Amino acid sequence: MKGLYLHKADENRACKDENQWLELLAKKGNFEVMTQRVTKGATAWLYPARDSNDLEFYFVHTGAMEIVISEDHVHRIGPGDSFYTQGLSRNVLMRCLEDAMLLSVSTCPAFDEQYYWQHELQALLHRVDQYDHSTQRHSRAVMHYAVLLYKALEEHLQGIQMEDFVVAALFHDVGKCNVPEHILQKRARLTPEEYAVVKLHPQDSATILQPMYGERIARIALMHHERMDGSGYPMGLKGKEIPLEARILMVADSFDAMTSNRGYNQVMSHEAAAAEIVEKDQLYDPMVAGVLQQLVLSGKTKEASQDIME
Ligand SMILES: [Fe+2]
Ligand SMILES: [Fe+2]
Structure with missing residues (x-):
């Protein structure tokens, strides 16, 4: 009717x-x-x-x-x-x-803008997770740590909404959906050719995120493997050429990689990982690394890691 x-x-x-x-x-x-x-x-x-x-x-x-x-x-x-x-x-x-x-x-439009689109992205991440089993857990963990860092550094961040930053943090590795299964599944050391394929994922994450979330969010994901001394990829940017929000994501990403079991690495304690990130000031922003260390000392990263479901 x-x-x-x-x-x-x-x-x-x-x-x-x-x-x-x-x-x-x-x-x-x-x-x-x-x-x-x-x-x-x-x-x-x-x-x-x-x-x-x-x-x-x-x-x-x-x-x-x-x-x-x-x-x-x-x-x-x-x-x-x-x-x-x-x-x-x-x-x-x-x-x-x-x-x-x-x-x-x-x-x-919460459903259209957030949930429906995020569901599509979750489906892509889920596909990656089928071959690279830690991807979904890692993505959630990076989001939790990045949010803690965002809150502590909010006064230095200009005009980026928490909800946008969360999207960049949660889906920074979504571009791995374009990495062939046999490379994602491989537990042995990658050949230079295979590693070159894996290194395409930040650009692919940005390409996937850009149409829905815009340039700024896409760029955060694009830069999560850059390093302060220019040794990172894909662009080899240095220092302040990398926006603060991307420097935060770099630290959150590395911190989870060091403290979680990915099947082939040595798992570090939160304290040891934060100390190493502080020490490697040629790679990571010292201000962000210092804030991470404070969050570790106050027990906040432990609390956050308990919220992350395996
Ligand atoms: Fe990545
Ligand atoms: Fe990552």
């Missing part, structure tokens, strides 16, 4: 990963109504919207969540509770205590 739009459970666009299921129920312009299923133990972030007039509303249908303003300021919410954000000044962590189902309404 004209003017009546029926929603059947299996007919909508849904974004699924192992912790979250998001379904778009209704959409008019930028206005969206969604349901969100979140698995116990999963974490999610509420981000400041690009436009501070935009409103995002959430109603808890089933389950239980925690909204973590700070570690000693936590709101537990359950069935029947609701909240909304408008003009949020910083990102806020949410933890899922029991499998939850939420109804959400947004005046900005």
